[in-house]
Amino acid sequence: MLEFFQYQFMQKALVAAVLVSVACGVVGSYVVIKRIVSLSGAISHAAFGGVGLGYFLGVNPVLAAIPFSIASAIAIGGVKQKVNISEDTAIGILWSVGMAIGVIFINLTPGYAPDLFSYLFGSILTVGNIDLYIMFVLDLIIIATVYLFRREFLAISFDEEFSKVVGLPALLIYMLLLALVALSVVVLIKIVGVILLIALFTIPAAISKQYTYNLRKLMILATIVGIILTSLGLILSYIFNLASGATIVMVLAVAFTISYYLKD
Amino acid sequence: MKAVELNNVSMKYNEQCVLQNINFSIEEKDFMAIIGPNGGGKSTLLKIILGILTPNNGEVKVFGREPKHARDLTGYLPQNLSFDRDFPINVYETVLTGRYHGLFKGYNKNDKEAVLCALKNVEMKDLIDRQISKLSGGQMQRVFIARAIVREPKLLLMDEPMASIDPEMQRSFYELMSQLKNKMAIVLVSHDVGAVSTHVDKIACLNRELFYHGPVENAADGLEEIYHCPIDLISHGIPHRVLREH
Ligand SMILES: Nc1ncnc2c1ncn2[C@@H]1O[C@H](COP(=O)(O)OP(=O)(O)OP(=O)(O)O)[C@@H](O)[C@H]1O
Ligand SMILES: [Mg+2]
Numbered sequence: 001m002l003e004f005f006q007y008q009f010m011q012k013a014l015v016a017a018v019l020v021s022v023a024c025g026v027v028g029s030y031v032v033i034k035r036i037v038s039l040s041g042a043i044s045h046a047a048f049g050g051v052g053l054g055y056f057l058g059v060n061p062v063l064a065a066i067p068f069s070i071a072s073a074i075a076i077g078g079v080k081q082k083v084n085i086s087e088d089t090a091i092g093i094l095w096s097v098g099m100a101i102g103v104i105f106i107n108l109t110p111g112y113a114p115d116l117f118s119y120l121f122g123s124i125l126t127v128g129n130i131d132l133y134i135m136f137v138l139d140l141i142i143i144a145t146v147y148l149f150r151r152e153f154l155a156i157s158f159d160e161e162f163s164k165v166v167g168l169p170a171l172l173i174y175m176l177l178l179a180l181v182a183l184s185v186v187v188l189i190k191i192v193g194v195i196l197l198i199a200l201f202t203i204p205a206a207i208s209k210q211y212t213y214n215l216r217k218l219m220i221l222a223t224i225v226g227i228i229l230t231s232l233g234l235i236l237s238y239i240f241n242l243a244s245g246a247t248i249v250m251v252l253a254v255a256f257t258i259s260y261y262l263k264d
Numbered sequence: 265m266k267a268v269e270l271n272n273v274s275m276k277y278n279e280q281c282v283l284q285n286i287n288f289s290i291e292e293k294d295f296m297a298i299i300g301p302n303g304g305g306k307s308t309l310l311k312i313i314l315g316i317l318t319p320n321n322g323e324v325k326v327f328g329r330e331p332k333h334a335r336d337l338t339g340y341l342p343q344n345l346s347f348d349r350d351f352p353i354n355v356y357e358t359v360l361t362g363r364y365h366g367l368f369k370g371y372n373k374n375d376k377e378a379v380l381c382a383l384k385n386v387e388m389k390d391l392i393d394r395q396i397s398k399l400s401g402g403q404m405q406r407v408f409i410a411r412a413i414v415r416e417p418k419l420l421l422m423d424e425p426m427a428s429i430d431p432e433m434q435r436s437f438y439e440l441m442s443q444l445k446n447k448m449a450i451v452l453v454s455h456d457v458g459a460v461s462t463h464v465d466k467i468a469c470l471n472r473e474l475f476y477h478g479p480v481e482n483a484a485d486g487l488e489e490i491y492h493c494p495i496d497l498i499s500h501g502i503p504h505r506v507l508r509e510h
Contacts, residue, residue, distance in 0.1 A: 033348050148368065155361045158353055159345060165314050166364040166415070167335040213395040215352045 012132070013124055013234040017227050019135040020191050020200065023184035025208075025223025026146055028201040030177060032209060033218075034157040039076060041198040042091040043178065044185045046072035046098025048194045051119045052105030061119065062134055065186050072098055073178035077171065099194075122193035122245025124234050135187045142180055142187075146219075153177055154215060191230075192245035203252040204229065207259045229255050265328055267292050267419045267449040268313055273322030275308055281472065282308050283319070288468060288477045290419070295445040297460040298453045300470040300490050306453045307343050309470065310421045314340055326419065339417035341408055343424050343453070349397050355407050356392045359383060362411040382410035385440050387433070401428040409437070413444065420450045426459070438463045457487060 031040045050068025054061030072094055079090040106113050118126045146153065152173045155163040164170045181201075188197040208221035233248030240247070268290040275283040282305045290296060298306050311317040312324055315331030326334035339362070359382055363375040383389045386406040391399065399407065405428055412422060426434060441450060441463065454460040461467065461480050469476040469486035476486020 029352075033351055035348060151361075151364065151370070152367065154353065154357070155364060158347055158351055158358070158361065159342075161316060161342060162340065162411070163361070163364070164316055165335060165338065165340045166362060167366065168364055169367075209350060209352065213350070213352045213354065218352050 009124075009238060010235070012127065013238070014231055015132055016124060016127055016135070016191050017230040017234060019132065019139055020188055021204065021223050021226030021230055022139045023135075023142055023187040024200040024204055024226045025221075026142055026219045027180050027184040028205040028226075029208075029215065029219045029222055030153060030157055031181060031201045032205040033215070034177070036178075036181070037198065037202055039087070039091055039178070040181045040185075040201050042076070042095040042098070043069055043073050043182050044188075044194050044197050045095045047182070047185045047189060048103075048119065049098040049101035049105070051189070051194070052102030052109075055109045055113050056105040060130070060134075061115075062131060062186060062189060065189060066138075066183070068098075069182035069185050070179050073182040074175050077175035077178055080174070081171065117243070118190060118193065120193045120195050121243040122191050122196065122248070124191060124237065124244040127190050131190050138183050138187045142183055145176070145180055149173065149176065191234075192248055193243070196245040196249050199249040199252055200226065200230070203256050207256055210259060210263050225255075265292065266290065266325075267294065267327060269323075269325040270312075271323040273312065273319045273324060275305070275312060275317065275319045283312075284473050286322070286470075286474050288474055290449050290451060292418070292449055293445065294449045294451075294466055295441065295464050296449075296451050296466040296468060297464040298451060298468045298470055299455075299457055299460070299487065304471040304490065306470055307423055310340070310423055310451070310453065313419075313421060314338060334419075337418040339412040339415045339420045339448075341412040341422040341425055343427075345408070347396075351396060353396050354392070355383070355388060355394050355396060355399070358396055358407055359411045359414050362414040378414050378416065379410075382414040383407075385413065386410045387436065402430055402433065405429055406433065413440075416447075418448050420444065420448050422451065423453045424455070425452060426454060426456060434459070 031037055047065045047069035050065030051061040053068060054064030057064065076087070076090055076094060079085050080087055106116065115126045117123065152168055155168055156170050156173050156177070160170050184201070185197060188200055192200055204222040204226040205218065207225050208218050212218050212221055229251050230248055233251040234244055236242070236251065237244040237247035266289045270286050270288055273283060273286040274281065286309065298309065300306050308317065312319050313326060313331060315335065324331050327337055356379060359379045360371055360375060363371055363378060380389065383392060386409050388403065388406050388410060391403065396404065396407070409422070409425055412420060425437065429437060444450060452460060452464065461483070464480060466478060467476065467480050467483040468474060469483065469490045471490040475489045476483055
């Protein structure tokens with residue numbers, strides 16, 4: 001009986017690790033090279049507002065987080081046009097206001113909010129098949145979008161001003177990229193939680209960036225690195241009964257340190 | 265048709281006026297240098313022509329169109345770039361972005377040939393696979409010059425193209441420009457008045473206002489006005505033209 005549960009867990013952990021790592025490897029590569037790490041952190045925290053809204057309305061919090069985090073991503077893109085608010089300030093506001101909205105919605109929801117901890121810090125144990133299906137579909141959307149707009153994403157990541165000069169709708173593409181970040185946040189939300197998931201965007205891509213100068217290879221490598229480290233983290237979290245997000249982050253941090261010293 | 269027309273253009277950043285009542289035009293085959301002190305508004309003026317910045321006042325037309333709608337006709341070399349130190353892009357891919365055609369439109373064989381040709385022109389063909397930040401400052405500058413000319417624009421705007429370029433390369437740069445000037449209007453922003461004035465046909469002296477705009481020969485007064493001291497137009501050896509004495 002115990003073996004059966006272990007087997008089932010391992011299966012789920014592996015599927016979850018793959019789904020999470022595809023989003024992190026592909027979108028995380030852009031996050032790192034375009035240096036939008038803190039902005040992505042803000043989008044991930046803002047997604048918690050959507051989780052709270054989901055509880056309040058009685059719908060799946062993961063689904064509720066999708067429109068919420070996309071809206072916050074687009075709001076940030078809109079702010080960029082207005083010269084009188086710096087992006088930095090907008091990030092700070094979005095970060096805390098999104099969380100605050102989530103907390104207030106949960107306060108307003110009668111009764112106890114189950115799984116709340118897992119949305120903050122991640123828990124593979126609360127991941128159901130529905131969640132895995134949602135993650136799968138979002139991954140497909142992410143990959144398709146990146147494939148279709150790979151030229152534009154590369155151009156705005158490298159030199160946004162020049163991309164405008166060659167007639168590329170830079171702001172629109174930037175917002176699309178942020179929307180992809182938002183979707184990836186939703187993919188990660190149950191496994192790692194909003195507070196820690198920025199580590200998954202950055203660390204696999206940062207490790208892989210030391211080994212390649214080609215964006216496509218970077219994405220593939222970051223995905224593979226992500227799968228290995230996330231699976232390891234999930235297994236450790238199961239064995240030691242720790243929050244999966246926190247365990248994964250620690251595994252990533254150790255791997256990053258090792259790769260950094262191996263490189264020299 | 266004029267390549268560029270500016271009517272009464274004024275530009276402010278946070279209430280501080282950096283361009284005031286600029287009226288001038290660039291002809292289709294002009295080869296012009298914009299000269300002025302630091303902070304004189306040269307880069308701002310180029311960005312207005314490119315439609316990256318919108319002026320507070322006045323009218324800008326590029327080949328008779330709004331600047332934003334003339335972007336298929338312009339090539340641009342920015343003054344500074346900031347990108348991630350080890351951004352995963354090589355020389356070839358960098359120049360290729362200059363051939364962008366639009367959403368869902370890939371790069372074709374012509375684009376690839378144009379990239380190779382542009383890289384040959386700036387003598388960077390050997391380093392085509394090199395990752396961009398593994399280049400020296402001058403090599404990087406040449407790659408961005410290639411990216412500006414690879415579009416085969418009708419209006420080429422270059423902000424400080426000579427920054428960190430060695431004398432040998434400067435000579436071949438001006439040679440390249442003299443080949444290109446029959447096909448397009450070229451505008452260079454430069455600090456090196458002496459060097460640039462021996463090559464270009466026209467000069468614009470800019471320091472918030474436009475002090476002079478016309479042939480090089482008569483530019484001395486305009487230069488004096490913007491730099492507040494007499495400027496020797498032929499400081500670089502052999503005079504290529506007979507210039508007015510002062
Ligand atoms: N984004 C900005 N915000 C506020 N002020 C700006 C901005 N960009 C430029 N300025 C100001 O506008 C003026 C003109 O700047 P500009 O960059 O056009 O000068 P420039 O002639 O290109 O100078 P340089 O020779 O140093 O390149 C300067 O006084 C500068 O301080
Ligand atoms: Mg400048």
